[in-house]
Amino acid sequence: MTRGANGKTGKPRASVRQKVAHGAFLITAARSVSRALDLVTLMVLARLLTPADFGLVAIATSAVQLTEAMLELPTGNALLQLKSVGRKPLDTAFTFALLRGLFVAALLAGLSFPLANFFGDERLVPLICFLSVAPALRGLRSPRAFLLFKHLRFRPDATAEIFGKLAALCIAITLALETGSYWAIAAGSVANPLFYVIATYVLVPARPRFTLHSWRLFHRYLGWSIAAQGLSALNWQTDRFVLAKIASQTTVGLFATTRDIAAMPYKVIFESIQRPVISALSRSNGHRDRQGDTYRLTLSAVLSIGIPIAFAQAILAPQLVELVLGPQWLTVVLVFQAASLTLIPGLFSSMTSSLLYASGKPNLIFTRNLYDWAARMPLTVGLTLWGGWKGAVMAFVVSDCLLAFLCMMLVRRTVGISVFQQLAGAWRAAISGICMVGIMLVVGHSTEAGSGPLGIILYLLWMVPLAGSVYAVMLLVIWISIGRPDGIERLAFHFAEPLLPKTARRIVLGRS
Known part of the structure; x- marks a missing residue:
């Protein structure tokens, strides 16, 4: 293996690794700017609005995100599996994404009334209907962007994302200053995908056509992935729904917003590396040792970045919460600390998803999420009913650790890297x-x-x-x-x- 790495086969591998690193660095920088804009928006809105406002929008957003994720169509991951991508597969992917977005919007509009009755707040009806526009918008982005992902070119997408965040920031803050209403949060949530989509067509022009000609290329991913994404979304949103039923909207707002802020670095890291890593791992399909070597090195690198961020966030939690949200939010510093530390097991599960998608095994992602649901659901419901938001914290910490162990077992099965080897990849970062x-x-x-x-x-x-x-x-x-x-x-x-x-x-x- 060492000789090969220095020989003819080693040069392309090193080149791919450098391209992946460069792409990941570019996206990480863009996502860092994007999340910084999110933080600026939150810092302003948290001082203009109340935790109850955030709680109301959190309930509506959870319903939208749950429905959207349950019907997620990972057409991009399927396209990355193809050796060459023509016009018809791109148009088919665009058509699937558009139809899915319209269906999600229609479904949410129908669910808004029973959800409002369940949570006892009629304001959820127009709020959910408005927020449901975002999934439909996300399905409209330029299909040619997938070609750039496949060739490890990520600058246009990163630029479009920053543009969308800037527009959302301006609109949300302006509305909050003018109205002092929770609609400012909702407006920012919809403005972001709207201006992102516009930017993709400016940067990567395309004239998509409506067709399902190449649907067979996606059917394996669509079946397993929809089920897997649905379970994953249910696992992520369960504690919020349980809290929303048994606690006040203020408590929900405190819990959900604080946890989301703590998870921002996780989203920056994983969302930045996901496409480059899937692209790199896909290139070594059929070569188990090479794929395992790429995965092991990438996991070690990701943990080396994630561990210090998680530790530092947990130590600086009181200062960060007060700075971003204000002193009235300090009662939930524990949520921020726990969510920060669960960044570490979360990286194991996210990296496993990339490996399984790249290996063409979405069925194993579904199996993993099913086991996660079987453990997480009773833990979340039981501990939340028992201890309120503190019980919800205990539930997601234990559940995330169990999920990480399950993921390490799946990695051992897929590329032959033992649990000990996966953990050992982080020892230098852990000591440091x-x-x-x-x-x-x-x-x-x-x-x-x-x-x-x-x-x-x-x-x-x-x-x-x-x-x-x-x-x-x-x-x-x-x-x-x-x-x-x-x-x-x-x-x-x-x-x-x-x-x-x-x-x-x-x-x-x-x-x-």
Whole structure:
């Protein structure tokens, strides 16, 4: 395997890995900007609206997201499996996405009345109907974007996403200032996909046609994936529905919004790497060892990024919650901390999904989600009824850990990487992260954040770089001390090498 990596077969593999890394870096940067815009929007809206407003929209949004995810059509993943993509498969994928969006919108309009009766709030009827426009809009994006994904070109999609977020930010904040109504949140949710779709046609022009000519290319993915996505969405939204029935809208707003904010880094990381990783893993289909090697290195790299973020978020939870949402939200810091730490098991499950999609095994994703549902549903319902929002926190922590273990078992079955090997890929990041946490606790105990947003920002401006520096130095020291194995450290050095002085390059490479 080592010789092969240096031989003729190794060059293309290295090239693909660099393309994946470059694509992932580009999308990560774009998604980071996108989520930063989301945070700015939340920071403003949380000070103009009440937690009850967020709770009402959270209930409606959960209904929309659940229905949308249950009818998700991963046509893009199916197209990535094809060696070459022609006009008819692209038009078929567009037609499927459009029909699915229209069906979701119609279904939600019909469900809005019984849902409003169930939760005892008539305002949900127009709110759900309005939010249901978003799924229909998402199905209209330029189909030619899939061709760019297949060739590991992600800049146009990243640009379109940022444009959509900027438009949503402006519209939501303007409406909140003018009306002080929860409709500002809903308007931003619909404006985002609308302007994203417009941008895709400007950046990647296309004239799609309505056809189902190539439907057979998608039927295997559509069947299993719809079922798998439905279970996954149900697993994610169950605690919100249970809380909405037994608690006030204020409690739901506090819980749902805080958890969503904590999950933003997870979404940035996974949404950024999903398409590049599926593209890379798809190229090694039929070569189990090569696919396993690619997966192992990618998982290790993702965990090396996710672990310090999860640890730092949990330590800085009080400051982050007060800065983003305001002091009235500090009662749910525990939700933020728990959701931050579950970023780590969440990365295992998300990476497994990419592997199984790339391997053409959506049936295993359904099986995994079914087992997850069988464990998560009774835990969520029972613990939430018993302990309210604190019980819901316990439920999603335990459930996410169980799901991660199940995913590791599926990876062992698919590419032959043992559970121990998967966990071992994170040991350098784990040790470095623990050292980082120790420094943060010691320094944080002796220095407190100032009062108000400005004081918190000044505190974070020196604490976050300090934590990042400690983590990076420890990771580099451990990597050099064990012989500089292949991993994210080598990849990071590859990109940073032109910027480093010769002395630093010699130290990193071990040259005299």
